[in-house]
Amino acid sequence: MSVIPYDYEERVYAGVLGKIIGVYLGRPFEGWTHERIMAELGEIHYYVHEQLGKPLIVVDDDISGTLTFLRAMPDYGNSLALTPAQIGQTWLNYLIEKQTVLWWGGMGNSTEHTAYLRLKAGIKAPESGSIKRNGQVVAEQIGAQIFIDGWGMICPGDPELAADLARRAASVSHDGEAIYGAQVIAAMEAQAFFEPRIEALLDTGMSVIPSSSLIYRLIADLRSWRAKYADWRETYARIVEHYGYDKYGGNCHIVPNHALIIMALLYCDDSFSKALSIVNTAGWDTDCNSGNVGCIMGIKNGLAGLEDGPD
Template identity: 55%
Template structure:
């Protein structure tokens, strides 16, 4: 079974996506000069510096993990059409509340496309240049939602290209669609080909826009000649900055920034995301795409170099759609859905755990974090995946000095605290959520502990 060997890379791609988004999110919309003056190079999460939670609802995450569900809704058809993906937009988006930037007709590309769809105009016409104009149809949005079409087509670039093209054309056209195809093909091929130059060479064969091809080739030459990423960034700003293109968030500027980050970051996951976050423009979108591709390309080992980026995230993510019972999610749960889709497309059968918490991927903790209340009485020292140490799937909860009056407490979120104490809120994207814990549920767990360290164990719930 070919798909079996790709599962960890799919998981790494999901992790890379959300880590990249969380790294770039706090400085989204900041000028390059402000980023440099405030942080310099961003190698770690800055949410605590800007007054926001680390885990927030974000369009890059919600849209990416919502729109590909058109495949499941249509029986995992290999001939999935743009119209069917457009229908998924109508099914999973709640107007003026979820996923999109609701900036208005002919101001927000995605909002414009949604209005077209709502008024009965089917995709791909909903995203066409003919209907919406060149400035609207060639913005960055086609790229930010594209990763899942590659993740469900590991080492299947032809199919990834077709699905990505159909998905991108729901809201975009022209160069923006071609850039999305380029990225999706690179990600699909990255399951087997880790070399960035080879990925670019092969993926450019799928691009139908000569201007984009020439742009990418010039960027590659600039990267070869530069000693530092900032030299390339200066060239992008000078020749292809936002002032050179119409619209709020043009594709060209951001696509070049994304590719610069991949090339100049080399095989260093943290460095590539740092460049994408530190360069300015659409930081969370660019870093999220960079993180996904490098997650696939470098695998889980790629997260081990540099600062510890996995532990603070702990797999946590929000997928905010009309399916509010799926809002509180994690990288393992989303990986299972992607693997199921990939298996269906590949015609393979694959076993997936039925339990919500199975911790089946290396290093996964599925949102298990320290319980923050009464930290002075907290004896918990570590939360980590148990497989490598014990050969069983599980989450190890370590503690020291546990005695009377102390506890080793960990928890998982079952609802979203919409306005954390001392914070202004989660983000400018609304949160619609149903709790994952409610009256009448039966909860079971298997607890293994050394006899000489066997504590009293109990479930608890806390309402803030």
């Protein structure tokens, strides 16, 4: 592991704040399409919860899951040999079924609930989250990505370790492309403590997953479209055409939403507030995507970077 940066604690704090800001910014219109957002809210530049008659601060699985599952590390002696089975046991140790942390949507509907029921039945991770056990559609939903930020933040400057820990953690509930998406996010977050350039961070993220994977190809396409189109909306149209929700099954697939995260990073001009504006205006799983983007930008730009918005 590389040397811990002198401002490590502050950068982690900025990453956590960035995630929380992102989640609560996107949560009131989670699941909306870009078209509906533009028709009813316009471009997202600030909190809109009051317009929609919703509270701003609520218990949210995207935040609580990220911090809860990371408890596996201290609970097992902060060992770098931590196994998927131990992380799975941490789920059983901390979750209260149908009450805390997760969206308890039922077997075959909620990926995390499905994995929990597998664990409860004695099926250990990584089989608990495997495609073989749960099917590809269930195993490749978005949850592995949204819960992964903590694993990146405990590996400053060591994206390979972050990606490896992300694989172990994600495999409790997910498989396939969902794990690759989570590994990309964790690796970029680990490297963001030392590397401020988005393109370099994307190089890092792509380096930890197979070049044959769909997530790898998606990121390559996004980078190509960024070079061609100055307006993110043009790239968004390409995402809808090639990687849209109609191409993948389930409630909330990893692939379309990962694409929006990469798009926001590529078009944000190094601005925390612009990155969140783009990823939320684009729609789909807004709180999850915005949370990951906020964490990456928070780590990368630090607390000062959070000041570039309307506040």
